[in-house]
Amino acid sequence: MSTVSYFADSLEEARAWYAEFLGVEAYFEVRTPDGELAYVEFRIGDYQAELGLVNRKFEVTPSAAPAGQILYWAVDDLEATRQRLFELGAKEHDEVRVRGDGFVTASVVDPFGNILGVMTNVHYMSMVEQNSR
Known part of the structure; x- marks a missing residue:
């Protein structure tokens, strides 16, 4: 991406x-x-x-409704990020879901009608660590 x-x-x-x-x-x-x-x-x-x-x-x-693919942004703290999004007026789209060991997703709808995915992703974090060496 x-x-x-x-x-x-x-x-x-x-x-x-x-x-x-x-x-x-x-x-x-x-x-x-x-x-x-x-x-x-x-x-x-x-x-x-x-x-x-x-x-x-x-x-x-x-489209009048939230639609399209969901792109998930890797975040360090999923719950803190969700709470910040809710404080700023985003609404829940999908609850927190464990997708596998080290892979947890959630999504919100921003105040403009877009779906914003956030997740913790151990693969992503391992790639960041590997690329920072």
Whole structure:
């Protein structure tokens, strides 16, 4: 995974919400010729993966309900991350589920209708450790 895109009706609100949640500001933005915010991007995580927020009017296949594949972001503390997301207004999509030894997932719906997956993943952490040597 190099980039994931989430959509929002109010890109300014989504940008502020994700900046608050992630603890970093977006490093890149694109505006339409009339100055409307069209896209913002954050770099996050161990490998600086790209999280893009797109003005919903550019969504190719709009949906009124949360839909699509779930991309899970590796987190150090699943429960603390879930609580932080709930404090910021996210709603539970799927409860905490043990998927196997060292693999635990959960997902929320952000205030903009996107599914955000979070997980602890021993394979991911072993790769981070291996790559940091």
